Amino acid sequence: MSTGPAIPFLVVVPGGSHDFSSIYAIASAYAQSGELLNNRAAETNRLEFAFPAMVCSSFAIELFLKFFLTLSNAENPTAPQVKRNGHPLQNLWERIKPEHQDLIVSMFRNPSHVPISVGLDVRKTQFLDALKHIGPAPFVDWRYAYEIDTPKLMSHGAITEVQDAVGYAARHIMEKRRAGSPSSGEPLS
Helix, strand or coil: CCCCCCCCCCCCCCCCCCCHHHHHHHHHHHHHHHHHHHHHHHHHCCHHHHHHHHHHHHHHHHHHHHHHHHHHHHHCCCCCCCCCCCCCHHHHHHHCCHHHHHHHHHHCCCCCCCCCCCCHHHHHHHHHHHHHHCCCCHHHHHHCHHHCCCCCCCCHHHHHHHHHHHHHHHHHHHHHHHCCCCCCCCCCC
């Protein structure tokens, strides 16, 4: 199984309740892990790697959505704080500010990874259909795949489309913040 972990232990020091950059980093790591595992499944023809790939990618989606909620809380710390808990993706989505939803939707099926405002209504419908299609809580479903008792379609492609939209939107915000523009809710170009 293993010759020993490369990193045998790690001390986790919690940040503040508004630490959206840590959530972004962890979500990005899960997204990359899902991609690596999916590629490993394809390279080795060992389909069992597809299950942890789905778990990692699904969890990345959940964390990216929670990134947006945490960011909103950080941008307005004196306002009532948006709840960030739970696994159902639709519930998390509904708590995200409309301007952040628009940014996410603008990245859906957008190979340029640059926010666009053209056709946002159509993109939003397509994104919400894709979100519904991957299931209410795919992270929970696929981490317990051995408990599934009826046939179920597993589509890493569908998960990846949603993951890319939320991930590239989060990356866009982080890049703007690093460049010194803290406003993440500005109009899309």
